[in-house]
Amino acid sequence: MQTLRRSTVLFTCLLIAACGSTPPLAPGRSRASLISAEQSRDAAIHAMGLVGTPYRYGGNTVDGGFDCSGLIGFVYRQSAGLATPRTVARLADFGEPVAFDALRTGDLVLFGGGRPTHAGIYVGENRFVHAPSxxxxxxxxxxxxxxxxRQRVEVRRP
Known part of the structure; x- marks a missing residue:
């Protein structure tokens, strides 16, 4: 009976430990990311390929043009299969916050502080792609x- 009780206690402890532990990550992923580093790079490359596409308020297609959040949504949907919020205000809560000095390609840069008014996709070397106006x-x-x-910038990692 005591052996059965020890086994039960041991099993319960292992179960609790397993439930409280953090699951392993897929290769190339970080805790603060919904997509892999490779998908982030692909998003940055895809965004650079859209430079020159016309701006259109509410736009979210190559043929119709883009606004800033429409561009972000299109790029991430096409390159990573990831649905992003449709407005800049909602992008402010999307993904995970990242310190500016930890910026990597594919991160979102949001301008305007606590209530951002504009966003783009960081592509490396202190550059970003966006649909400005x-x-x-x-x-x-x-x-x-x-x-x-001169603008206040926040970084989010999808």
């Missing part, structure tokens, strides 16, 4: 450029 087109800009360096 009515009458414009998707373009590649620098985070350290004259305008963007």
């Amino acid at each position: 009515t009458g414009g087109e998707v373009r590649l800009d620098r985070l350290d450029g004259p305008y963007w360096s």
Whole structure:
């Protein structure tokens, strides 16, 4: 009877430990990411390929044009099969926050502070792709450029 009780206690302890442990990660994934590093790089490359596409408020297709969140949604859906929020405000809670000094290709850069008003996809070397404004087109800009360096930026990792 005592052996059965010890076995039961041991089994219960193992079960509790297993339930409380963190599951192993798939190769190439981090705790703070819904997609792999390879998928993040693919998203950045895909975003760069869309430079020159016309801006259109509410746009989310190559043929119809993009606004900033439409561009992000299109890129992540196509390159990683990931659905992203449709508005910049909702992107502020999407994925995980990342320190600016930990920025990697494929991360989202959100501008405007606690209530962001614009977003883009970081593509490396201090550059990001975004759909900036009515009458414009998707373009590649620098985070350290004259305008963007003065903006408050937050980083989110899908």
